[in-house]
Amino acid sequence: LPGTRSAHPAREEKKPLKPCCACPETKKARDACIIEKGEENCGHLIEAHKECMRALGFKI
Known part of the structure; x- marks a missing residue:
């Protein structure tokens, strides 16, 4: 449909894991x-x- 915009902005925000x-x-x-x-x-x-979690930046 003309005029419909996608819900996603052009640049994707990287969601934190x-x-x-x-x-x-x-x-x-x-x-x-x-x-x-x-x-x-x-x-x-x-x-x-x-250790794996810490390597990804989680504080545990």
């Missing part, structure tokens, strides 16, 4: 370990996930 969506690989491994073995037995995976 949400913590829930960052590092899906380490998050999945960590969560599976916690469910199967309990949090106290998954320190290495929890740390790996935190």
